[in-house]
Amino acid sequence: MAVPKRKTSKAKTASRRASSYTLNKATINVCPNCQEPKLPHRVCANCGHYDSKEVINVEA
Ligand SMILES: [Zn+2]
Structure with a gap:
């Protein structure tokens, strides 16, 4: 079985x-x-909106 001759360096x-x-x-x-950064296809954690509708209540 073929074996690598040299250890792969940290830089490589x-x-x-x-x-x-x-x-x-x-x-x-x-x-x-709300112009806050959010992940695509996720409900906004800041305002709870998705597809311009309020989906979850975050201000409690
Ligand atoms: Zn938002």
């Missing part, structure tokens, strides 16, 4: 992973109701 590992860190970066959208 880091540079390989660096590309996926930017590729898999989480998208952040702005809430149309």
